[in-house]
Amino acid sequence: MVAVQDAxxxxxxxxxNACTPCHGMQGSGTNDPYFPRLxxxxxxxxxxxxxxxxxxxxxxxxxxxxxxxLPDAYLKQIAxxxxxxxxxxxxxxxxxxxxxxxxxGQELATSGDLERxxxxxxxxxxxxxxxxxxxxxGLLGLRASYLSAQLGGWRYGTRTAIAPDCMQLVxxxxxxxxxxxxxxxxxxxxxxxxxxxxxxGSFALPFACGSQPNEGK
Numbered sequence: 001m002v003a004v005q006d007a008x009x010x011x012x013x014x015x016x017n018a019c020t021p022c023h024g025m026q027g028s029g030t031n032d033p034y035f036p037r038l039x040x041x042x043x044x045x046x047x048x049x050x051x052x053x054x055x056x057x058x059x060x061x062x063x064x065x066x067x068x069x070l071p072d073a074y075l076k077q078i079a080x081x082x083x084x085x086x087x088x089x090x091x092x093x094x095x096x097x098x099x100x101x102x103x104x105g106q107e108l109a110t111s112g113d114l115e116r117x118x119x120x121x122x123x124x125x126x127x128x129x130x131x132x133x134x135x136x137x138g139l140l141g142l143r144a145s146y147l148s149a150q151l152g153g154w155r156y157g158t159r160t161a162i163a164p165d166c167m168q169l170v171x172x173x174x175x176x177x178x179x180x181x182x183x184x185x186x187x188x189x190x191x192x193x194x195x196x197x198x199x200x201g202s203f204a205l206p207f208a209c210g211s212q213p214n215e216g217k
Contacts, residue, residue, distance in 0.1 A: 012081045018066065019078075028087035033143035037090075042197045043076075043083035044134030048161075050075040058159060089141040089191035095184040101177075105185025108178060117173045121182065123206050124166075129189060131197035136205070138197060139186050147183035155179070166207040 013026075019038070024030045027038030038046060052058040054067040054075070067075070095102075107113075109129075112120035121139065125131055131138040139147070153159030154171035161167065174182070 012077055016078060016081055019082075022062075023082075024087075026085040026087045027082040028085075029090055029141060033145040034149065036146055037141045038082040039085040039087050040195050040197070041083060041137045042131055042133045042135055043079045045131070045137045046079035046082055047076055048135060050079060052161075057161075086195070089195060092141060092143055092187050094188055095144045097180070097184045101181045102185050102188065104177070105181035105183070108174075108182050109185055113173075118170060118178075119206050121186070126198050126203060128192045128194075128198075129186070130192050130195055132202055132205075133197050133200040136197065138195065140189055140191055140195065142187060144180075144183040144187040147186055148179055151179045151183065164207060 019027065022030065022032070022035040023038050024035075029035070029037035029039075049058065050067060050070075051072075053060065053063040054070065056064055108118060109121040112118045112123065122129065124136055125139050126136075129139045150159065151171050151174065154167045155174060157168065159168075171179075
């Protein structure tokens with residue numbers, strides 16, 4: 001465990017105990033597919049999501065209520081705590097889909113479909129799918145049902161970001177079959193040797209989004 005202290009010199013791990021029932025110790029994740037792993041994601045990304053839940057841009061009543069009165073500085077400390085954790089990735093159950101579906105998901109994730117305006121997942125999240133600082137999250141260690149739900153949220157506008165809302169633009173070109181395939185393939189990938197996000201500037205992003213840690217991106 002990586003220790004992180006708050007502004008008063010106290011161990012922040014004691015202060016994030018409210019997060020552990022849903023997100024696991026150190027943000028390692030739990031068996032519930034709809035509560036994602038937080039550990040190791042870029043602090044900028046986590047901070048963005050905390051801001052989005054606090055403002056109601058992302059809607060989930062328990063999170064909205066829990067964060068409603070917390071100041072920016074405290075949210076940054078929470079984000080930095082989980083970003084610094086490195087518990088091992090738990091095995092994710094293999095999705096029960098055909099090889100054809102997995103192949104389609106792999107093609108979209110690694111090559112995209114330029115004719116339909118769909119960039120590859122790796123173009124933003126990196127060839128190792130571990131993300132990039134300061135605000136591009138990794139995609140490993142997440143279950144297909146969670147990935148599918150988030151892509152669906154982007155497609156239908158129930159999850160949004162401050163402009164440029166590139167994920168909503170990308171997801172808007174996906175069909176339900178695309179979403180199922182991408183989610184299945186991503187969830188079937190093994191853990192990277194180093195799950196840490198790549199340093200900022202490690203690879204060029206095709207969009208402006210994610211380059212700066214602004215709310216909701």
